[in-house]
Amino acid sequence: MPIRYLTADAVRQAERATGDLLTGGALMRRASSGVAQVVIGELRATGGCYGRRVGGVIGAGDNGGDALYALAVLAHRGVACTAVLLNPDRAHPGGLAAFCRAGGRIAETLPSGLDLVIDGVVGIGGRGPLRSAAADQFARLERAESGGPAIVAVDLPSGVDADTGEVHDPAVQATITVTFGAPRNAHLLAAPQCGRVEVIDIGIDRFGPSDGPAPRLSVLADDDVAGLWPVPGPDDDKYSQGVVGVIAGSARYPGAAILATGAAVSATSGMTRYVGTAADEVVSHYPEVVAARTLDDAGRVQAWVVGPGMGTDDDALAVLRTVLETDLPVLVDADGLTLVAAHPELVADRRAPTLLTPHAGEYARLAGDDVGADRLQAAAGLAAKWQVTVLLKGRITLVADPSGDVLGNDAGSSWAATAGAGDVLSGIAGALMASGLTPSLAGAAAARVHGHAADLAARSAPIGASALLGAVRPAVRAIREASAIG
Numbered sequence: 267m268p269i270r271y272l273t274a275d276a277v278r279q280a281e282r283a284t285g286d287l288l289t290g291g292a293l294m295r296r297a298s299s300g301v302a303q304v305v306i307g308e309l310r311a312t313g314g315c316y317g318r319r320v321g322g323v324i325g326a327g328d329n330g331g332d333a334l335y336a337l338a339v340l341a342h343r344g345v346a347c348t349a350v351l352l353n354p355d356r357a358h359p360g361g362l363a364a365f366c367r368a369g370g371r372i373a374e375t376l377p378s379g380l381d382l383v384i385d386g387v388v389g390i391g392g393r394g395p396l397r398s399a400a401a402d403q404f405a406r407l408e409r410a411e412s413g414g415p416a417i418v419a420v421d422l423p424s425g426v427d428a429d430t431g432e433v434h435d436p437a438v439q440a441t442i443t444v445t446f447g448a449p450r451n452a453h454l455l456a457a458p459q460c461g462r463v464e465v466i467d468i469g470i471d472r473f474g475p476s477d478g479p480a481p482r483l484s485v486l487a488d489d490d491v492a493g494l495w496p497v498p499g500p501d502d503d504k505y506s507q508g509v510v511g512v513i514a515g516s517a518r519y520p521g522a523a524i525l526a527t528g529a530a531v532s533a534t535s536g537m538t539r540y541v542g543t544a545a546d547e548v549v550s551h552y553p554e555v556v557a558a559r560t561l562d563d564a565g566r567v568q569a570w571v572v573g574p575g576m577g578t579d580d581d582a583l584a585v586l587r588t589v590l591e592t593d594l595p596v597l598v599d600a601d602g603l604t605l606v607a608a609h610p611e612l613v614a615d616r617r618a619p620t621l622l623t624p625h626a627g628e629y630a631r632l633a634g635d636d637v638g639a640d641r642l643q644a645a646a647g648l649a650a651k652w653q654v655t656v657l658l659k660g661r662i663t664l665v666a667d668p669s670g671d672v673l674g675n676d677a678g679s680s681w682a683a684t685a686g687a688g689d690v691l692s693g694i695a696g697a698l699m700a701s702g703l704t705p706s707l708a709g710a711a712a713a714r715v716h717g718h719a720a721d722l723a724a725r726s727a728p729i730g731a732s733a734l735l736g737a738v739r740p741a742v743r744a745i746r747e748a749s750a751i752g
C-alpha cells in the first residue's frame with residue numbers, strides 16, 4: 267500500500283483526532299520514548315549506553331519537550347546527558363522537570379566529546395532557517411562522517427520546512443530523523459537532509475485526511491511497484507501486453523533513440539516499435555524492435571513516447587502534433603517538451619492520458635517560471651493548470667496528476683544524474699503506459715526501477731546511461747523477487 271506523507275496541518279489534525287491521547291500527554295510520552303529507543307539502539311551499536319555522552323539542543327515548543335523527555339529516559343539508563351536550552355523561560359515545563367529529576371545537566375553550550383546530539387530545536391512548528399543561537403551549537407560539532415557525533419533529529423531536522431522540504435540555510439543535517447505516526451512531506455522532499463528516517467507508531471491515523479488540500483503526497487512501496495509490474499499471463503501474446511511506440515533520436519544522433527527504445531524493450535515483454543531516422547541503428551542494437559522511418563508506416567501502438575533527441579524543427583513539430591491528436595496515452599520528453607512549451611495548445615485540450623517528464627530547465631520553459639523551493643507545488647500546479655500528469659525529474663522524482671495527488675520517489679543516490687538517463691526513464695515509463703498503467707503509476711514505478719538500476723549499475727563508481735539501461739532488468743527482478751509477488 268502506498269505510504270502517505272503528511273503536511274504539518276494534516277499531522278496536527280490526526281493528533282487532535284486522538285482526543286485524550288493528545289491532551290493527556292500520551293502522544294508526547296510515546297513520541298519521546300520512541301526517540302529514546304532509537305538513540306539507545308545507536309549507542310548500543312557503537313559500544314553500549316552506560317557512560318556514553320549525549321547532548322540536546324532544546325527549543326521552546328513541544329519538539330523540545332520530546333527531546334527533554336527522551337534525554338530523561340537516557341539519563342535513567344546511565345547516559346550522561348547535557349541540554350542547551352535556547353529559551354530557558356519557555357522550555358517545556360514537564361520535559362524540563364523530568365530531565366532535571368533524572369540527573370540531566372543544563373549548560374550554555376554543548377560540551378566536546380559527545381557521542382550523539384539530539385536536535386529538539388523545532389519540529390512541525392518551525393519556520394525559516396535555524397536561528398543563530400541554535401546554529402552556533404551545531405556549527406561547533408564535527409560532522410558525523412568525520413568522526414563527530416551522530417545527530418538525531420526529533421520529527422524534522424530543524425531549518426527544514428515540513429511541507430515543502432525547503433532546506434533553509436542554516437539547517438540541521440541529521441544522521442537519523444525520528445518521526446511520529448506518519449512521515450511528513452519533508453522526509454521525502456528533503457530526504458538527504460534527514461538521513462535515515464524512523465517512523466514511530468504513536469497511535470495516530472497514519473493515512474491522514476484522504477480529501478485534504480492538494481498537493482497530497484504518497485510514495486509507492488516496493489510491493490506496490492512489484493504488484494504493478496506487467497508480466498505475461500497464460501493467454502498473453504506480443505500484442506496483448508501493450509505495444510509502445512518510441513519516436514526519438516535521428517540518424518545523426520541515434521543515442522537517445524537507442525537508449526529510450528532499449529529501455530522500453532527491457533522494461534516489459536510487450537512489443538516495442540520505433541519511428542524515426544535512426545531505425546537502422548536501433549534495430550542493430552535491438553533486433554526485436556519493429557522499426558519504421560515515418561509515422562504512416564509505424565503500425566498500431568497502445569502508447570507513444572515522443573521527444574528524446576527528435577529535434578525541434580517543423581518536421582518534429584508535425585510528428586508531435588499528429589501523435590498528440592490521437593486518443594492514445596502519450597509521454598512527452600526532452601525536445602518534445604521544448605515544442606510543447608512553445609505550443610501549449612498541443613496538450614492543453616488533450617483528453618487522453620498525457621505524461622510530461624521535465625527536468626528543472628524544461629519545467630521552467632513549460633511553466634514560464636523556475637521550479638523554486640517548493641517542488642511539490644511546482645509539479646502539482648503545472649499538472650492542474652494543463653490537466654496533464656507532470657513527472658518532475660531529480661534525485662526526488664515527483665509525479666503529479668491533475669487531481670492534486672502526487673507520487674514521489676527518492677532515488678536514494680544521484681548516480682543517475684548522467685547524460686541519457688532521462689531517455690532511459692522515458693522508455694521504461696512509456697512501456698508501462700502501453701501496458702495500461704496510468705501516467706502517474708507508470709511514472710512513479712519507472713522512477714523507482716530507474717533509481718534502483720542506477721544503484722545496481724554504479725556500486726560506488728560512476729556510470730553512463732548504457733550501464734544504467736543494462737541494469738533495468740536486474741532492478742525489476744530485484745524488486746519483484748524481494749516482494750511477496752516475485
Ligand SMILES: NC(=O)C1=CN([C@@H]2O[C@H](COP(=O)(O)OP(=O)(O)OC[C@H]3O[C@@H](n4cnc5c(N)ncnc54)[C@H](O)[C@@H]3O)[C@@H](O)[C@H]2O)[C@@H](O)CC1
Binds near residue numbers: 288325392393397
Ligand atoms: N502535539 C502533540 O501532541 C505532539 C507533538 N509532538 C511534537 O511537537 C512538535 C510540534 O510542537 P510545537 O507545535 O510546539 O512546535 P515546535 O516545537 O516544532 O516549534 C514551535 C516553537 O519554535 C519556535 N520557532 C519557530 N521557528 C523557529 C526557528 N526557525 N528557530 C527557532 N525557533 C523557532 C516558535 O516560536 C515556537 O516556540 C512536533 O514536531 C513533535 O516533535 C510530539 O510530541 C507528538 C505529539
Ligand SMILES: [K+]
Binds near residue numbers: 388419421422423424
Ligand atoms: K527537530
